[in-house]
Amino acid sequence: MYSIKDLERLTGIKAHTIRMWEKRYGIIEPKRTETNIRTYCDTDVKKLLNIAVLNKHGLRISKLAGLSDQELREKVVSLNVGLNTSSVQIEHLIISMIDMDEIKFESVLNRSIIKNGFEETVKTLLFPFFDRIGVLWQTGSISPAQEHFVSNLVRQKLFVATDRIVPESNVKTPTFVFFLHDHELHEIGLLFYHYIAKKWGMKTLYLGQIVPFDDLKEVHKKVKPQYLFTSFTASMDEGWIENYIKELTAEFSDATVYISGYQVKEMVDLPKNVQMVKDIEDFKEIVKEIVN
Template identity: 30%
Template sequence: MDRGKYNIKAVAALVGLNPTTIRAWERRYQVLDPDRSESGHRIYSDNDVAKLRWIVDKQKEGLSVSKAIQLYEMPVNRTEVPIDYGIELRDQLFEALTNFEERHAHDIMNKAFSMFSFDKVIQDIVGPLLHEIGMRWEKGTITIAHEHFATAFLRARLSTLSLQMPINPFLPRILCVCAPEEEHELGLLFFTLYLRQSGFDVIFLGAGIPVPDLVTVTKQLTPRAVVLSCTISDHLKDLDEAIDQIQKQAPQTEIGLGGYAVEQHPEKYGDMLLGSDDNAWKSWLSRLTPTTGV
C-alpha cells in the first residue's frame, strides 16, 4: 500500500504548486484524497505526487486542469494519450471548414475551448489553421470560396470572444484593414487577435475599402497606427496610394504592413513591415508605446 509520507509544503515544492492551489484542486476536482496524520494534517503519498506532476505537465501543454484530470482517470495507458491533442483538433477543424460543415466546426471549437486556455486555442489551433488555409489557397489546392468560408466562420466565432478581452487604457488604438481591393483577411484577422490579446484598442475593417474612404475613416478615428495587409501583388499600386494619402492627411499615424505581397519588397517598405513572428511584432509595436512597451 502506498502510504502518505509528505506534508503539503513538501508536495508543493516537489510539484511546483503552492499549497493553496493543491487544496483548491482537492475541493473542486476531488483530485486527491490524502491520508491524515494523528494531528489531522494532510499527508501525501508517492502516487499523489506523481499524479500532481502529471496534471501539472499537461497543464503546461495547454490542457485545462479539469481535462487533465479527466484524461488521467481514463482507463487507458497514459502513454497513448496524444502529446498535443490541439493538433488533432486543428486537423479536424480544417477538414470541417474545407467541407463547409459549419455545425461540426462549431462543435470542434466548443471542444477546443472546453479543453484548452484561450491563448492555447488561438496560438496553437487558430493561428496555424489560418496559415494552413492561406498556404493551401496560394498553392491552388483549395478555392477562394473555402478561404472566405473559413474566414467568415472564424471571424464570427472569435469576434465575441475578442470583445471580452480587456483593453489596456494605456495602449493606443490601431485600425486594421486590408489594402484597397484586397479581400484576403486571414493573416490580418490573426494579427488583430494578437493585438487584442495584448490589450490594444483595435478597429477591424477586414476587406479593403477605397482609398478616399480609408482616409476619411482614419481621420475620424484618429488611430495611433493603421495596419494594412496585402497578399496579391496586383493590389500594391492601390496600397501605395493609400500609404501616400494617409501620410499626407494623417501624418502622425504610423503605418504597418503585412502580407505576402509587401514581404517581397523589404527594400521598398522598410520599417513599415510588421514581420512574421511574435518578436518582430513586439518590436514594431514598441514604437507606438515608447514609455509602457507591449
C-alpha cells in the same frame, strides 16, 4: 479535383509516398487527364488524411490499406489521442472543411481552446491550418464556398473573443486603426492582430475589409490615430503594393504604419514610418513597447 501536389500540401504526405502507396497498396485510384496527369477528388483527400492520422499513431500502412473508408473513420474516432496534437487537429479541420461539417469543426476548435486557451489555439492551430490551405485557395483547388465556410466560423470566434475584452477608459491611450485595402478580403490575421492590440489595452478602431483610400483619409482626420495596421494577403501586382504603401506613408506621415502578410514579407526597403510585422510574437513585443 486536386493535383498530387495539392494532396501533398493538404495531407503533409510527400507526392512520391502517395505514388508508392497507390502502386504498392492501391490506397487510392486517381483519375487521369488526357495528358496522363493524376487528379483526385474529396473522397481521396479524406481517405489520405485519415490514413495519415492513423499512420502517425503507429498503424502500419499495409494494415490500413485493407480497411474500408468507414473502418478508417471509425479507427480515427476511436483514437483517444486523436485530437491531442496540432498536426492531427489540423487534419481534422481540413476534413471538416471539405465536408462542411460545422459541428466537427467547432468541436476541434473548442477542445483546443479549453485545453490551450484562445490565443494559443489561434497561433498553434488556426494559423498553421490557414497556411496549409492558403496556397490551395490561391490556385483554386479549394472552392470559394469551402473558404467562406471555415473563414466565417473563425471570424465569429475572433469577434466573440474580442468583444469580451473590456476597453481601457484612459483617454491618453494610443489609437490603432485596423483596415484592409479595397482589393483585400482576407481578414482573419487582421482580426487576431486587432484582438492582441485590444487585449494589451490599446484603443482600437476596426474598419475591416475593402476600405477605400478616401474613406481611410476621412477616418484619419476625425480620429488622428498614432498607428495604422494593414495586411496584404491576396495576390496583387508587386508594383501596386509598393505604390499603395508609398501613398499611405505620404498621406499619414504623422502615424506609424504596420504592415504584414504573405505578399509583403520579402520587402526590405520600407519608408521610415512603415514597420514590418513578421508574426504575432513580433506584434506583441511592439505593443508591449508602446504600452510601456
